[in-house]
Amino acid sequence: MTILVGYLDTPEGRAALDAGIDEARLRQQPLVVVNSPRRGATVDDDMVDGDHVEQVRARARAAGVAxxxxxxxxxxxxxxxxxxLTAELGATLVVIGVRHRSPVGKLILGSTAQRILLDSQVPVLAVKAAH
Incomplete structure (x- = not known):
């Protein structure tokens, strides 16, 4: 039993991380934070470095979350x-950050968040960043 969180270093990603930590603490379950670069990309701005990974770990541990x-x-x-990953880990919840996109933006680029919401076999908590 695990909480799975999609994380990018964006306001939406930080909101998802906060919500994931809260859910993991509430449910007394471990947290797996996923920061996934695109295969074959030589540079991926979405991938966080080792120092940032340690900050994410420290934030969860400070809340008492594995x-x-x-x-x-x-x-x-x-x-x-x-x-x-949901199947491999036996995840009970997926947490993702979402942002507003125009209908044209969704049509041209697709929506990963929408696919996760619709295809997931477990509940998905979609959170927005505070403005």
């Missing part, structure tokens, strides 16, 4: 990566 940070490579579908 935490693991994973940075699996993903191909075209980050949603499939989340689904595989």
């Amino acid at each position: 935490v693991e940070v994973r940075q699996p490579l993903h191909g075209d579908s980050l949603a499939e990566t989340f689904e595989a």
Whole structure:
């Protein structure tokens, strides 16, 4: 039983991390934080470095939550990566950050958050960043 959190160093990612820590503490379950760079990318701005990973770990541990940070490579579908991790870990909840996108933006770029919400076999908590 694990809480799975999608994390990027963005306001939405930080909101997801905070909500994931809260849920893990409330449910007394470990937390797995996923920061996944695209497979084959030589540079990926979404991937956090070792110091940042340690900050994420320290934040969870300070809340009394056991935490693991994973940075699996993903191909075209980050949603499939989340689904595989959900099954592997026996996750009971997935937490993701969401942001407002225009209908045209969703059409052109697709929506990973939408795919995770619709395809997940476990409940998904979608959180927005505070403004």
